[in-house]
Amino acid sequence: MKALAYLNKFLWKYRGRLFLGFLFILASNIIQAIMPSIVQDAVDQFKTFIEQYAAVESKEIFYQEKVLPFAGYIVALYIGLALLRAVFVFMMRQTIIIVSRLIEYDLKNEIYDQYQRLSLSFYKRNNTGDLMNRISEDVSKVRTYLGPGLMYPINLICLFTVTLIFMIDKSVELTLWTLVPLPIMSVLIYLVSSTMNKRSERVQHQQSRLTTFVQETFSGIRVIKAYNRQSESLNSFTEESNEYKKRSLRLVLINAFFAPIIMLLIGLSTIITIYVGGIKTIGNEISYGDIVQFVIYVNMLTWPFASIGWVTSIVQRAAASQQRINEFMNEQPEIVSGEKSIEQMNGKLEFRNVTFEYPNTKIEALNNINFCIEPGKTLAVIGKTGSGKSTIADLAARLYDPTEGKVLIDGVPLQKFELNSFRSHIGYVPQEVFLFSDTIANNISFGLENEHSLDTIRQAAINAHIDHNVMEFKDGYETIMGERGITLSGGQKQRISIARALIRQPELLILDDCLSAVDTETEEVILNRLKKLEKPTTTIISSHRISSIQHADEIIFLDSGKISERGTHEDLLKLKGAYYKLYLKQLAES
Ligand SMILES: Nc1ncnc2c1ncn2[C@@H]1O[C@H](COP(=O)(O)OP(=O)(O)OP(=O)(O)O)[C@@H](O)[C@H]1O
Ligand SMILES: [Mg+2]
Missing domain, CATH: 1.20.1560.10 (ABC transporter type 1, transmembrane domain)
Structure with a gap:
């Protein structure tokens, strides 16, 4: 009672x-x-x-x-x-x-x-x-x-x-x-x-x-x-x-x-x-x-x-x-918002001795991860399935807080920032695409708060290399997608999801294995577009495919939550380790 x-x-x-x-x-x-x-x-x-x-x-x-x-x-x-x-x-x-x-x-x-x-x-x-x-x-x-x-x-x-x-x-x-x-x-x-x-x-x-x-x-x-x-x-x-x-x-x-x-x-x-x-x-x-x-x-x-x-x-x-x-x-959100609001984000992202354990399973998904991405640069994360790539993405978007260590933006731990203010500066494309049963235009402009024109939406779509597909549809951007975007192909959904992140012109872009369903040609177009965005954007991209990440400024190779190799593509090839083996394998396949 x-x-x-x-x-x-x-x-x-x-x-x-x-x-x-x-x-x-x-x-x-x-x-x-x-x-x-x-x-x-x-x-x-x-x-x-x-x-x-x-x-x-x-x-x-x-x-x-x-x-x-x-x-x-x-x-x-x-x-x-x-x-x-x-x-x-x-x-x-x-x-x-x-x-x-x-x-x-x-x-x-x-x-x-x-x-x-x-x-x-x-x-x-x-x-x-x-x-x-x-x-x-x-x-x-x-x-x-x-x-x-x-x-x-x-x-x-x-x-x-x-x-x-x-x-x-x-x-x-x-x-x-x-x-x-x-x-x-x-x-x-x-x-x-x-x-x-x-x-x-x-x-x-x-x-x-x-x-x-x-x-x-x-x-x-x-x-x-x-x-x-x-x-x-x-x-x-x-x-x-x-x-x-x-x-x-x-x-x-x-x-x-x-x-x-x-x-x-x-x-x-x-x-x-x-x-x-x-x-x-x-x-x-x-x-x-x-x-x-x-x-x-x-x-x-x-x-x-x-x-x-x-x-x-x-x-x-x-x-x-x-x-x-x-x-x-009575349940309290585990992610507590800080006070500091961000007017200007430079986009320097740093993981300092980050260890993360999933609270419900006690699985240690990340162990002592260290890296620092300078503003506008790209860090790539590659590794086998279950190695912790998505976990890094989730921590960078502050969907979780690290168990130990710190995630910092411009030298300030994420916990200090006001959550909404922080998130308004990032674009996050999750591994599992989710689209709302709404028009394509509304799905792309989902994260925009203020008025926007069709041109803005199209620009984002062009950058995600989906505009030409959408224009072929009878209703164009007004095409209503079925539940979870069931009327689109896997690769189309991924690109709409990318456009949704790009339209916000984020300072920090997190791409979690979001090119897995597109062919290598399309992938290349998108990666080139990303390099030419109007604003310098710090990017963290994870993938299974070396082709997606080889041009990154730094690549880290994850193995069971630990960084086993790191460097540029060339460095890693010279190392002749796990990355090199993966490269040869994928080269043979293609
Ligand atoms: N919500 C969760 N709760 C408990 N454990 C999880 C959860 N999500 C992931 N894990 C575990 O954490 C580890 C790392 O998972 P993660 O999703 O980061 O891997 P991944 O590298 O992204 O894999 P994939 O390439 O398949 O996407 C795995 O062992 C996984 O079983
Ligand atoms: Mg993943």
């Missing part, structure tokens, strides 16, 4: 509306409690009319002058009150349920904002399904608590207090008898609804397994078809969806208990009321009308009492959900 305290700040924010909502609840319940006493009045009055009817002489006049006006008055009063109550109920939902939606909105935004603040390693630790659930499923459970979960209990307290005053005024003993079954009902409903919740959670869990499964099938459809796994895939799906069906049926079973329990207990209360009330009427303690009034009260109180059980389980679920949300909200 403590977890829900997190929401208090939102409740406080909307306190005005909530207070109004409370007033509406109170008003609607007072009216609701008055209405049965009108029925009571009517019943007793008509009983008197019936008794008088036999004795009066002019029956027509009696009917016209006494009965009809009274009936008219009662009907008008009852309908009038019912309408007034309807207005209050409407207003009550318009205030309280709306507050719950507003808080849902705030909470979602807050979670999304927190997601964006958290560091890369957080995303490596948690899977996408979890992240999605927090912001959709869990928030919606919390919302149920804020809406119905607040409204019904307040409603019950109001209604119960008001009706109790009316009932006790009539007969204390009858009131006690009438109320006996209601708490029993609350407990039973609680038991049923908590079982129901457990089962519906299991249904939901299976539902998300199904979704994940189907989603994976769609993304992996090429592999599935190529390996002829359609029927196996269908079998697994049938299995999963069979499980879903079983769980749903179990939920339906427990659901079916809900209504009968309520009806049974209303029936019980009604019978007790009529029996005890009947005895009291015979003893002339109360009137016929009073019994009717009590029966209506019993029916009126049923749903609110049933809702206690229901609300209890809603609150429990909301608390569990909020607990999960809080876990993420």
Whole structure:
């Protein structure tokens, strides 16, 4: 329950509306409690009319002058009150349920904002399904608590207090008898609804397994078809969806208990009321009308009492959900922004005794790396797969902080810089291309904050040697790319990703194996373009291919996270070490 305290700040924010909502609840319940006493009045009055009817002489006049006006008055009063109550109920939902939606909105935004603040390693630790659930499923459970979960209990307290005053005024003993079954009902409903919740959670869990499964099938459809796994895939799906069906049926079973329990207990209360009330009427303690009034009260109180059980389980679920949300909200980003903002970056990048260990796996990806790139120069990183090339790129972009040692720009450790300011000076092309399902133009201009023209976009595309391809498309730069740019070839995607980095005219350009899918000719064009950028750009480029990096000012050869050889292309060839062997091999291949 403590977890829900997190929401208090939102409740406080909307306190005005909530207070109004409370007033509406109170008003609607007072009216609701008055209405049965009108029925009571009517019943007793008509009983008197019936008794008088036999004795009066002019029956027509009696009917016209006494009965009809009274009936008219009662009907008008009852309908009038019912309408007034309807207005209050409407207003009550318009205030309280709306507050719950507003808080849902705030909470979602807050979670999304927190997601964006958290560091890369957080995303490596948690899977996408979890992240999605927090912001959709869990928030919606919390919302149920804020809406119905607040409204019904307040409603019950109001209604119960008001009706109790009316009932006790009539007969204390009858009131006690009438109320006996209601708490029993609350407990039973609680038991049923908590079982129901457990089962519906299991249904939901299976539902998300199904979704994940189907989603994976769609993304992996090429592999599935190529390996002829359609029927196996269908079998697994049938299995999963069979499980879903079983769980749903179990939920339906427990659901079916809900209504009968309520009806049974209303029936019980009604019978007790009529029996005890009947005895009291015979003893002339109360009137016929009073019994009717009590029966209506019993029916009126049923749903609110049933809702206690229901609300209890809603609150429990909301608390569990909020607990999960809080876990993420309390998480601190590991990459903490510094204070210093950068107006002018020269672009001298230095790794000083850098060692890096991945926090979750304890794999030491880099061991005592030292290098320094002067402004405008190019450093190349080459090495086998898994040797740590991408890790160097990630550290240079400050997606991670080194475990030991320092990464410095212009002699200042990256931690000292204001994060946004630092990142606005770099262009980073990750090894795995990611494109948004948007137009090509928007994908390229993604990192630009201010207004930009098509020419700017085209210039970047020309530098990435993709402009001529784009111009061949029917819609040119307005071509919408499918999910993750599925309509483009691997090499085209890589070049768009490069254009996205170049358009920012960064002082530091980080290219992580981003030419792997282009042919050597295209590669050469791009590398030549990079040399002729308007602004001197410090470049760090990693690759498997010697052709991509041979012109770099310095090349480091990585082996299991350590620098084993370093120098220019010529130096390394002379050394006749691992680099030289790789060179001969690639030469033979080409
Ligand atoms: N997120 C991660 N969590 C844990 N370990 C990781 C993570 N990413 C990489 N590693 C490990 O760190 C080491 C270096 O990985 P890195 O991705 O830097 O290699 P690479 O040289 O870029 O390889 P490739 O040429 O295949 O891209 C590898 O042993 C890898 O298993
Ligand atoms: Mg890599």
